Amino acid sequence: MRDEIQSYNLPDDCGHFGPYGGIFVAETLMEPLEALKAAYHRYMKDPEFLAELDHDLNHYVGRPSPIYHAERLSRELGGAQIYFKREDLNHTGAHKVNNTVGQALLAKRMGKRRVIAETGAGQHGVATATVAARLGMECVVYMGAVDVERQALNVFRMKLLGATVVAVDSGSKTLKDALNEAMRDWVTNVDETFYIIGTAAGPHPYPAMVRDFQAVIGREARGQMLGLAGRLPDALVACVGGGSNAIGLFYPFIEDRDIAMYGVEAAGDGIETGRHSAPLSAGRPGVLHGNRTYLMEDEDGEIIETHSISAGLDYPGVGPEHAWLKDSGRATYVSATDAEALEAFHILTRLEGIIPALESSHAVAYALKLAPTLSSDKIVLVNLSGRGDKDIHTIATREGIVL
Amino acid sequence: MSRLTSTFEALRQAQRKALIPFITAGDPEPGFTVPTMHAMAEAGADIIELGVPFSDPMADGPVIQKASERALVHHMSLRKTLDLVAEFRRTDQTTPVVLMGYLNPVECMGYQAFADRAKDAGVDGVLTVDMPPEEAGEFVPMLHRAGVDPIFLLAPNSSDARIERMAALGRGYLYYVSLKGVTGASHLDLGDVESKIAHIKSLTGLPIGVGFGVKNAEIAAAIGRFADAVVVGSALVEKIAAAQDRPEQARKDIADLLAAMRRALDS
Known part of the structure; x- marks a missing residue:
């Protein structure tokens, strides 16, 4: 099913969808994004990886x-x-788990022992904390302080799953600020950390990779x-x-x-x-x-x-x-x-x-x-x-x- | 020769190192900035980096994030930052000014309009944190034509190929980010930085500045032994945060710290 030929073949190698997409990050993140791109291209063609992904989607997610x-x-x-x-x-x-299962398997292949995520409603945070618990990885979830309040149930779920939830108090205290703070964590702990972005946005290869998992x-x-x-x-x-x-x-x-x-x-x-x-x-x-x-x-x-x-x-x-x-x-x-x-x-x-x-x-x-x-x-x-x-x-x- | 290049040339001949302070434009309020730029030049700054406030400063630690927030309360913007530079230029035509910020305000103004306005205001260099050379193909030639120097950041994990690419596109100086992290972090390893700077110098003749984590005169002096320039930001912005309602005090604290760094660098 994955080998379906698509003549729609965006993004290009630098992550561009026409004028959109691309890689606009501070220099320190260029190298890890390059490593991620290489791993993503390699494993999305690796039968063993794809078999493990399908197995998890069927037996763990319920697909x-x-x-x-x-x-x-x-x-x-x-x-x-x-x-x-x-x-x-x-x-x-929610659908979020399709992507976190995929990215966490990739993190495991890349030898990362710590995952971080941003979350708005908390669904992506829960989905990340869930796969981290299963794979025995350390998990830190950034969430705007406003969202921590309006999604208290999901905050508690993440904590039960063993994640650390960090309430972000800067800016508008919502999803965009959680993303800023996750980026700051990543740039600081880049060697051991895999950033599981929850939506089809961010620097290349995230938009294409999240799309492919979803x-x-x-x-x-x-x-x-x-x-x-x-x-x-x-x-x-x-x-x-x-x-x-x-x-x-x-x-x-x-x-x-x-x-x-x-x-x-x-x-x-x-x-x-x-x-x-x-x-x-x-x-x-x-x-x-x-x-x-x-x-x-x-x-x-x-x-x-x-x-x-x-x-x-x-x-x-x-x-x-x-x-x-x-x-x-x-x-x-x-x-x-x-x-x-x-x-x-x-x-x-x-x-x-x-x-x-x-x-x-x-x-x-x-x-x-x-x-x-x-x-x-x-x-x-x-x-x-x-x-x-x-x-x-x-x-x-x-x-x-x-x- | 650009004002940045001639500044570094003069420093080289005098066997001195550049001291580059950073403050955010409009922090804690717009009237504070220009007098403080003059005070910094007087205290021994060779080049001034002026931060353009942005709502989402992803590469900055809490100290400079809060500086952006204080400035944005007063509706500071890229346009108004350019006005402040023009005001500074009326009485100082020698100290180079470098704008440091994020790409979106520049995209919003338009690359060509920004390059022209920066030139007119007397800006010497532009450092866009979230614009790597891969995405700068349109913007950098516009800056070159306007005579404004594009300045690139190098990181501890930059490959040789990337260093050479940025050295080819960059003008004025290259800014080496001394650690993996955000501005104002405190896990600087001087031995690492020294060997990396030696390696970068084997790849380019551009002057190399070092920033992120320069907290005091001792660290500044240590970096001055192997780099061409020392950038200090969060340590100065903290002085503003500590004396927001006493601008004279904040300005004096900034000048005192810079003077101490100047002495340490020159001794």
């Missing part, structure tokens, strides 16, 4: 994740048939849709923060030009209010965290604070491949507000008995708009990237309920 036809929801909406790729059913509750989502979905519906879907929908679940679903479909791809950003209080996390919808190109991509910045190039009810989407940048897919017109980027995501959260919970993560609820929100515009013989495949248990407290607080 393949099912595809579920949401018949009741589809009927209520009266349009296209909605199918969900159930990444929420993975071990640890592409299992789209590869499985192709086969499952053919088996279940007898054909491929007409549209794909996924939420986009950094964009790893979206690129994981989209990538194996990029050459199927007649399949529409929708990435859903977090519009927060509304794009027009400026309080959002939607750089593809309302930002412009710049350089942050090792890559050139769309950013939310002020007129002087300072990064501005973002807002989303969902900690996992609360980030001012986006993976560079999404920037390229936007400019090339291959994918369409839309947005959903906090309120729309919350409404979608409740609808999915009540109609299908699936409690989605707030991040994934943004994708659901757009699917609720899209499906009624299409006829009932069309298929919309939504990536349900994570489960919502971690968000129960946020939702209760927002709705004035004391648990």
Whole structure:
């Protein structure tokens, strides 16, 4: 399955997707990134490594994740048939673990005994702490102080798994600042440390490597849709923060030009209010965290604070491949507000008995708009990237309920 | 000959080493910067590095991160930093000024517009922390044409091929990062640095400055024995942090530390 010939062959050797991507880091990180690139290229062609990865994905993560036809929801909406790729059913509750299993195996091959990670909602932190526990590696997770507060459950999970969680108090105290602090740790402890970046962003080779580990989502979905519906879907929908679940679903479909791809950003209080996390919808190109991509910045190039009810989407940048897919017109980027995501959260919970993560609820929100515009013989495949248990407290607080 | 090159040439003839202080523009407020630049030149600085505040200073330790945050509270920016350099140039036409910062504010202004404005303001060199030579193909020739020296960072793990590449693109001097870490770190190994500088000098004729972890006059003097320039940043910025509401005191503390470093370097 991995030897599928793709004539779409980005990025180039230096990590460029058109003008986006690349390697924009301090000199000390150039050598470890070169070493990582070499290891990644070597092991992604190594049958033994790939067999171990497949084994772990099947027996530890629980892959393949099912595809579920949401018949009741589809009927209520009266349009296209909605199918969900159930990444929420993975071990640890989200798609993040596909990537951490892969990167941790790579870390082991490279002889690193310490892993670090940044996290927003805590899902990537949990997924990293999980694989570190299994492989007996030291694990340090950086998390914005604001996120530590709103994702207390995941913080406790990480600690139970033996990770050290460092609350980051600088800047806006959210995901971007956690990433800054993880980069500072990496540059200081570079010889023994492997930095497991959680999204398809950062300096090359991370965007390509994370995409390749997450592409299992789209590869499985192709086969499952053919088996279940007898054909491929007409549209794909996924939420986009950094964009790893979206690129994981989209990538194996990029050459199927007649399949529409929708990435859903977090519009927060509304794009027009400026309080959002939607750089593809309302930002412009710049350089942050090792890559050139769309950013939310002020007129002087300072990064501005973002807002989303969902900690996992609360980030001012986006993976560079999404920037390229936007400019090339291959994918369409839309947005959903906090309120729309919350409404979608409740609808999915009540109609299908699936409690989605707030991040994934943004994708659901757009699917609720899209499906009624299409006829009932069309298929919309939504990536349900994570489960919502971690968000129960946020939702209760927002709705004035004391648990 | 650029102001940086002639400064190093004069120092070489006098058998002296360059002292290069760093402060962040607009820290703790914009009015502090220019008088402090003059005070540093008077205390023995040969070249001044001026940090351009950035919201996400990934390569900086807590001391310089906080300096950026203090400056950004006053809406300091790349444009305003250039204004401060122009103001400094009105009364000092000899001390070279190097801007040190991150790429995004420069991208936002536009490479050519920045090169032109930097030249007009009297900037002599530009050090962009997160722009390695691989990504600098468009920007560096613009700086060369504007007569502004691009300055590259070398690290303990830079390969010979990379050192040679940066030596070919760089002008003025090369900045050797003395340790794997962020600014203001405290695990400097002088023996390591000395042998690495000797090796770098076998590959390039450009002057070599050493920074990261230079905390006091003793370390400065030790580095001056084998490098061409000593860069001191966090140790000065700490003086600002400690006396934010007493600018005269902060300025005096900075000048005193620099004067002590100057004496140690010259003895």
